[in-house]
Amino acid sequence: MSADYVKRYALFVLLILPVHIAFALTVDVTTDKTTYNYGDYLTVIITVSEVSDSVAVMHIVGPDGVKSSAIPIPIKDMNTSITTPNAFDPQLYKEGRYQIQITYAGADASTEFEIVDAGNAFLPFGSNLIISQWTDGIISDYSLLKFLSDKGAISINPEESMKIPQWYKNNAGWWLERKITDVEFLNALQYLIDQKIV
Incomplete structure (x- = not known):
């Protein structure tokens, strides 16, 4: 057999045989x-x-x-x-x-x-559940303030009579949708507390 024949035969075999090249998933x-x-x-x-x-x-x-x-x-x-x-x-x-x-x-x-730890203000673990319940009216303003105060997120000694303005639930909704940060949510709430709006 000539070398030319072997080359053509090898090419023919490669063309007609199915070739499966396995690429590893990465x-x-x-x-x-x-x-x-x-x-x-x-x-x-x-x-x-x-x-x-x-x-x-x-x-x-x-x-x-x-x-x-x-x-x-x-x-x-x-x-x-x-x-x-x-x-x-x-x-x-x-x-x-x-x-x-x-x-x-x-x-x-x-x-x-x-x-x-960069020293930033942040909402504690479980805030997404508590804030969601607060915006839905399931828990009271006092319960939200007590939770945040007990966790050290805000500075206040909450009382049952304290009320958070209804419009602040918009901020809570924005926080739940991650449109505002923990710092923005907490700073605004602390401002309302410091100004005695809450």
């Missing part, structure tokens, strides 16, 4: 910031090379090496962004470096972020 994870303050919300961005399984599994590893329970993240698109429903609170998160670990369809990725 996953990448990032956060919207590398440094967070208390009161900030964590946003995680997961990028996959193809949508395969329906769920990624995320763990957060703290500065002490303790790993969170598995957090399932539904993956429906090649780019998935999720934001935590609660902000970082010093009662739940220590200052320091954290790692996010993602596993998706056998592929792994990780990234790091840091939490620092």
Whole structure:
């Protein structure tokens, strides 16, 4: 057999045989910031090379090496962004470096972020539930003020007779929709308290 014949035969075989080239699925994870303050919300961005399984599994590893329970993240698109429903609170998160670990369809990725205490005012853990209940009229002005005072978010010794202006529920709605920050919400409420409007 001539060398030319072997080359043509090999080319023919390559053309008629189905060729399956397997590309490994890849996953990448990032956060919207590398440094967070208390009161900030964590946003995680997961990028996959193809949508395969329906769920990624995320763990957060703290500065002490303790790993969170598995957090399932539904993956429906090649780019998935999720934001935590609660902000970082010093009662739940220590200052320091954290790692996010993602596993998706056998592929792994990780990234790091840091939490620092910049001294900013922030709403305590559970505020989203309490403020939502307050805006819906489920709990009283006194209950909201007591919760915020007990957690050290505002300076007041609340009394049952205290009333927050009805229009301030607009600010609460904006905060729940993340249109204003914890600092803006708390500073405005503290101003009303200091001016004896509450």
